[in-house]
Amino acid sequence: MFLNLIIKFYSDFKLDLIQLQEVMKMSLRFSEEEFSRLKELLFSYEWALRTMMTKLDIIREAFKLSQDTSPIGYIACRVKTPESIAGKLHKQNYGLTAVNAKKYLKDIAGIRIICPYARDIYFLAGLIREMPDAIILSEKDYVTKPKPSGYRSYHIIMEIPIYHSSKTETVPIEIQIRTEAMNFWATLEHQAKYKYKEHIPQHLSDELIVCADKIAELDNRMFLIYETISIINNEG
Numbered sequence: 001m002f003l004n005l006i007i008k009f010y011s012d013f014k015l016d017l018i019q020l021q022e023v024m025k026m027s028l029r030f031s032e033e034e035f036s037r038l039k040e041l042l043f044s045y046e047w048a049l050r051t052m053m054t055k056l057d058i059i060r061e062a063f064k065l066s067q068d069t070s071p072i073g074y075i076a077c078r079v080k081t082p083e084s085i086a087g088k089l090h091k092q093n094y095g096l097t098a099v100n101a102k103k104y105l106k107d108i109a110g111i112r113i114i115c116p117y118a119r120d121i122y123f124l125a126g127l128i129r130e131m132p133d134a135i136i137l138s139e140k141d142y143v144t145k146p147k148p149s150g151y152r153s154y155h156i157i158m159e160i161p162i163y164h165s166s167k168t169e170t171v172p173i174e175i176q177i178r179t180e181a182m183n184f185w186a187t188l189e190h191q192a193k194y195k196y197k198e199h200i201p202q203h204l205s206d207e208l209i210v211c212a213d214k215i216a217e218l219d220n221r222m223f224l225i226y227e228t229i230s231i232i233n234n235e236g
């Protein structure tokens, strides 16, 4: 009897939690009108990403053609989902409108470039800076100045124009440039943040900082080996 009561209480409580989560999700939705505006906006973001990806693919392939190696290892991209846009706007206390999404969120279109070596990061940032049509809005060098968490990466927020038949839309894109090792670290740390809802236990965050430093050292040592090989190859 007592057990039944506990089970009933538990299942009622669980139902309440699920209902609460549903209500939260519902309240974090764009209105129908704003959603159709957002869809139109995301169309431009999608094409901005494709345009930028093509530019970067050309750079990568051109390097391979001329010198067998490229400062670009691989590239990944994504457009934020409407749910994620709504969540971020809500977190920053902005109303759920397409205008706010465009105005306040600069990472709706995101590109991540993985470079073989840390030095390639700066070389690539230079190439991106020189791209015709591109306007650089901001740059953050978390490679030279890592975040306290140990996070290393180079961030560029830029804008490129997308020509529609009747108008030109300027679209912001966030580019993150990092090495494979930095990416390995950032992915694991992101998982830890997700698992502990942003509050990673101290012993784990300490360990992550140690790993981040070791990774930076590893990146340097691997580059020195590469440089030695390159010199030998050029002499031979």
Ligand code: GTP
Pocket (backbone or CB within 6 Å): 107, 140, 147, 149, 151, 155, 185, 186, 187, 189, 190
């Ligand atoms: P948001 O973090 O997106 O709100 O933007 P911001 O203005 O704080 O910019 P920032 O340059 O700090 O971060 C932009 C993006 O970089 C994030 O969305 C993450 O993808 C990544 N990033 C920044 N800091 C960290 C970090 O400490 N760990 C991990 N794993 N990723 C990070």
Ligand code: MG
Pocket (backbone or CB within 6 Å): none
């Ligand atoms: Mg941040």
